[in-house]
Amino acid sequence: MDTDIQDLLNGLSDFVDAVVVPLENGNAHLFDHGRNFYAPNGAYSEPVRKLLREVRERSAEAGYYTMFAPQDIGGGGLGPMALYEVWRHLHARYGPGRILPYASVAHWSYAPSVLCSYLTPTAKERMLPAYLAGTTTSCFGMSEPDAGTDAWAMTTTARRTDEGWVINGTKQWITNAPEADWVFVWAVTDDELRRARKGGISCFLVPTSAPGFAVDSVIKLFGQAGGHEGIISFTDVHVPEDALVGELHKGFPLAMAGVSTGRLYNAARCVGMAMWALDRAAAYAAERSTFGRPIAQYQGVSFQIADCAVEIYAGDAMSRDCAARLEAGEPAHTEVAMAKVFTTEMCSRVYERCMQVHGGMGLTNEMRLYDGWHTARIVRIADGSAEILRRNIAKATIGGHRP
Ligand SMILES: Cc1cc2nc3c(=O)[nH]c(=O)nc-3n(C[C@H](O)[C@H](O)[C@H](O)COP(=O)(O)OP(=O)(O)OC[C@H]3O[C@@H](n4cnc5c(N)ncnc54)[C@H](O)[C@@H]3O)c2cc1C
Known part of the structure; x- marks a missing residue:
C-alpha cells in the first residue's frame, strides 16, 4: 500500500480512537437499545443526531471529513484508491452495528460529494460553508414508489414558474432523509425526452425547510424501531432558478456520476x-x-x-x-x-x-x-x-x- 495512504489510515484511526470512541462509550445507553436510539417517529433521536453532528464537525476540523469531496469546492480531492482503502479500513477495524466512527468521513450520497461541483455560485454560497463544516447534511432523492431499478419511470415533476421552479412528487427509500437539511432531488422537466430516455430529468437542490416539503414516514427494516431511510414528498415546493444543479434536462448522467x-x-x-x-x-x-x-x-x-x-x-x-x-x-x-x-x-x-x-x-x-x-x-x-x-x-x- 502507498505510504501516504497508510499514513492517512493511521491518522484517521488515531482520530476515531481518541475522539469518536470515547463519545460512543460515554453515550452507550443511546446505542444499546432502539428505544433510546430512535425518536418515536422512527428517525434518529435528538441526542444521536447531536453526536453525529459533533463527530462530523470535529472530523472536518481535523481535516478528514471532506477528504473525498472535490477540490474545487474546498474538499481534499482524494481519489478512488484512497477511498477504497479508507472505507475498507474503517469497517475492518470498527465493524458493523456502529454509526459514529463512519460519520467521520463524508458519505458519497448524503454529504459533500462531486454533485456540489455542479451547484450554481449562489447555491454554493448558501449551502457549502455549513455543509463542508459537517454542520448540515443532505440526501439523494432519486427513487420513487414506482421507480426503483427503472429510475426513468419517475413521475416527480419540476414545472417552470416566473421565479424558478415548482416541484411535486414523492420519493422513497431516501437515505438520511429524516435528518437532512438539503435534498438533491431528480424531477421530470421534459416528459417527451424522458419517455424517449434521452434526458428530460433535472436535478434541483431543495432545503428541507421549504414549505411543501415533508418526511411522510421513516422506513423501518429488519424489525427495528426506526431507520435511516425515508419517504419524502414535495407539494408545490417553490425553488428559485439557481436551485438547478448542473444542466437542464441532463440530471440523469449527474446522478450516475x-x-x-x-x-x-x-x-x-x-x-x-x-x-x-x-x-x-x-x-x-x-x-x-x-x-x-x-x-x-x-x-x-x-x-x-x-x-x-x-x-x-x-x-x-x-x-x-x-x-x-x-x-x-x-x-x-x-x-x-x-x-x-x-x-x-x-x-x-x-x-x-x-x-x-x-x-x-x-x-x-x-x-x-x-x-x-x-x-x-x-x-x-x-x-x-x-x-x-x-x-x-x-x-x-x-x-x-x-x-
Ligand atoms: C436501504 C436502502 C437505501 C436506499 N437509499 C436510496 C437513496 O438514498 N436514494 C435513492 O434514490 N434510492 C435509494 N434506495 C433505492 C434503491 O436504489 C432501490 O431500492 C433499488 O434501485 C431497487 O428498486 P426497488 O426497491 O424499487 O426494486 P424494483 O425495481 O421493484 O425491483 C424488484 C426486483 O426486481 C429485480 N429487477 C428489476 N428490474 C429487473 C430487470 N430488468 N432484470 C432483472 N431483475 C430486475 C430487482 O433486482 C429486484 O430484485 C435505497 C434502497 C435501500 C434498500
Missing part, C-alpha cells in the same frame, strides 16, 4: 466488514472447545473459515483492481459492477458462516454479527441491485467486453 464511487464504497465496506467477522470467527474457533478439542480442529468448522478467507481475498483483489482502474481514469463500469455483485454477496456468505461458527453466540446482539449480515443483505439491493448489475455485466460481456 457518483455511482461508481458508491459501488466502490459498498465493495470496500463489504470487504472490511467481512474481514472483521472472519477475525472474530477465527479467534472463536481457536478458543471454543467441544468434545475436548477446540472447534477449529474440526474440518466442518475450519473449512468454513477457509472459505471465508478465500472469498475475502478474491473480493479485495477485485475491488483494488477497480480502484486502480478508476484512479487511472478508466470508467471501469463493468468491473465495478462485478466487484459490487461479488463483494456484497460474498459478505452475506461470510456472515452466514461466521454466525454458524459461533453457534448460539453468533446470533446474540452482543456479537454484532447479525448487524453485518443485515447490512450486506441491504447492499445487495441498494445502489444497483445484483440483478440489474448482472444484466449490465451480461450485456457488456456478450458485446465482447473482457476485464
Whole structure:
C-alpha cells in the first residue's frame, strides 16, 4: 500500500480512537437499545443526531471529513484508491452495528460529494460553508414508489414558474432523509425526452425547510424501531432558478456520476466488514472447545473459515483492481459492477458462516454479527441491485467486453 495512504489510515484511526470512541462509550445507553436510539417517529433521536453532528464537525476540523469531496469546492480531492482503502479500513477495524466512527468521513450520497461541483455560485454560497463544516447534511432523492431499478419511470415533476421552479412528487427509500437539511432531488422537466430516455430529468437542490416539503414516514427494516431511510414528498415546493444543479434536462448522467464511487464504497465496506467477522470467527474457533478439542480442529468448522478467507481475498483483489482502474481514469463500469455483485454477496456468505461458527453466540446482539449480515443483505439491493448489475455485466460481456 502507498505510504501516504497508510499514513492517512493511521491518522484517521488515531482520530476515531481518541475522539469518536470515547463519545460512543460515554453515550452507550443511546446505542444499546432502539428505544433510546430512535425518536418515536422512527428517525434518529435528538441526542444521536447531536453526536453525529459533533463527530462530523470535529472530523472536518481535523481535516478528514471532506477528504473525498472535490477540490474545487474546498474538499481534499482524494481519489478512488484512497477511498477504497479508507472505507475498507474503517469497517475492518470498527465493524458493523456502529454509526459514529463512519460519520467521520463524508458519505458519497448524503454529504459533500462531486454533485456540489455542479451547484450554481449562489447555491454554493448558501449551502457549502455549513455543509463542508459537517454542520448540515443532505440526501439523494432519486427513487420513487414506482421507480426503483427503472429510475426513468419517475413521475416527480419540476414545472417552470416566473421565479424558478415548482416541484411535486414523492420519493422513497431516501437515505438520511429524516435528518437532512438539503435534498438533491431528480424531477421530470421534459416528459417527451424522458419517455424517449434521452434526458428530460433535472436535478434541483431543495432545503428541507421549504414549505411543501415533508418526511411522510421513516422506513423501518429488519424489525427495528426506526431507520435511516425515508419517504419524502414535495407539494408545490417553490425553488428559485439557481436551485438547478448542473444542466437542464441532463440530471440523469449527474446522478450516475457518483455511482461508481458508491459501488466502490459498498465493495470496500463489504470487504472490511467481512474481514472483521472472519477475525472474530477465527479467534472463536481457536478458543471454543467441544468434545475436548477446540472447534477449529474440526474440518466442518475450519473449512468454513477457509472459505471465508478465500472469498475475502478474491473480493479485495477485485475491488483494488477497480480502484486502480478508476484512479487511472478508466470508467471501469463493468468491473465495478462485478466487484459490487461479488463483494456484497460474498459478505452475506461470510456472515452466514461466521454466525454458524459461533453457534448460539453468533446470533446474540452482543456479537454484532447479525448487524453485518443485515447490512450486506441491504447492499445487495441498494445502489444497483445484483440483478440489474448482472444484466449490465451480461450485456457488456456478450458485446465482447473482457476485464
Ligand atoms: C436501504 C436502502 C437505501 C436506499 N437509499 C436510496 C437513496 O438514498 N436514494 C435513492 O434514490 N434510492 C435509494 N434506495 C433505492 C434503491 O436504489 C432501490 O431500492 C433499488 O434501485 C431497487 O428498486 P426497488 O426497491 O424499487 O426494486 P424494483 O425495481 O421493484 O425491483 C424488484 C426486483 O426486481 C429485480 N429487477 C428489476 N428490474 C429487473 C430487470 N430488468 N432484470 C432483472 N431483475 C430486475 C430487482 O433486482 C429486484 O430484485 C435505497 C434502497 C435501500 C434498500
